[in-house]
Amino acid sequence: AQSVTQLDSQVPVFEEAPVELRCNYSSSVSVYLFWYVQYPNQGLQLLLKYLSGSTLVKGINGFEAEFNKSQTSFHLRKPSVHISDTAEYFCAVTRGGSNYKLTFGKGTLLTVNP
Amino acid sequence: GAVVSQHPSRVICKSGTSVKIECRSLDFQATTMFWYRQFPKQSLMLMATSNEGSKATYEQGVEKDKFLINHASLTLSTLTVTSAHPEDSSFYICSAKIPGTPTYEQYFGPGTRLTVT
Numbered sequence: 001a002q003s004v005t006q007l008d009s010q011v012p013v014f015e016e017a018p019v020e021l022r023c024n025y026s027s028s029v030s031v032y033l034f035w036y037v038q039y040p041n042q043g044l045q046l047l048l049k050y051l052s053g054s055t056l057v058k059g060i061n062g063f064e065a066e067f068n069k070s071q072t073s074f075h076l077r078k079p080s081v082h083i084s085d086t087a088e089y090f091c092a093v094t095r096g097g098s099n100y101k102l103t104f105g106k107g108t109l110l111t112v113n114p
Numbered sequence: 115g116a117v118v119s120q121h122p123s124r125v126i127c128k129s130g131t132s133v134k135i136e137c138r139s140l141d142f143q144a145t146t147m148f149w150y151r152q153f154p155k156q157s158l159m160l161m162a163t164s165n166e167g168s169k170a171t172y173e174q175g176v177e178k179d180k181f182l183i184n185h186a187s188l189t190l191s192t193l194t195v196t197s198a199h200p201e202d203s204s205f206y207i208c209s210a211k212i213p214g215t216p217t218y219e220q221y222f223g224p225g226t227r228l229t230v231t
Contacts, residue, residue: 041224101163103157
């Protein structure tokens, strides 16, 4: 079975500052990793995913994440955040393959202040 | 992009009553939909996988007689919480996937906040 730990429940930052949202996973098999964003009153939206290949994955809205197998991490980063990035961010993992369910972390609330 | 809607967005019901939540795929047909539950400060927990035209597959520990799932068409799945109790108060989220795509490619609805008084 897989599990996901998001180390920070809340991350407040100022506008234009860099941000890193941390995610660690546990699995005994190969995994696929995902980051989702949830804006208020909206459904989860896929930011980026790692399936294979390059460990640095770029997503929408200027976000990127790096898969680190040795540290079992998949941290999300953005060099300069905007007010509009304020949202809940979820890290998720699934077993490598096409038909396995997603396991989510508890989420990190990113609040960008002016 | 693929859009999934849920109705209602919020519902309050009295203990002992039943409430139905709808999940619709608006611009694609979905043979498979998923129902999740999210408690405050907790992760999304998969409750069941809903397959059009067949019985839903429930996750371990989910009461199938309490959480009735019906996937009667390619664009609609419903979750009925029967004899609701305050401990059923939660945020319920559905998702759907396009046929032939991997399970991890799900499109999520905005969720339904259920409060049982």
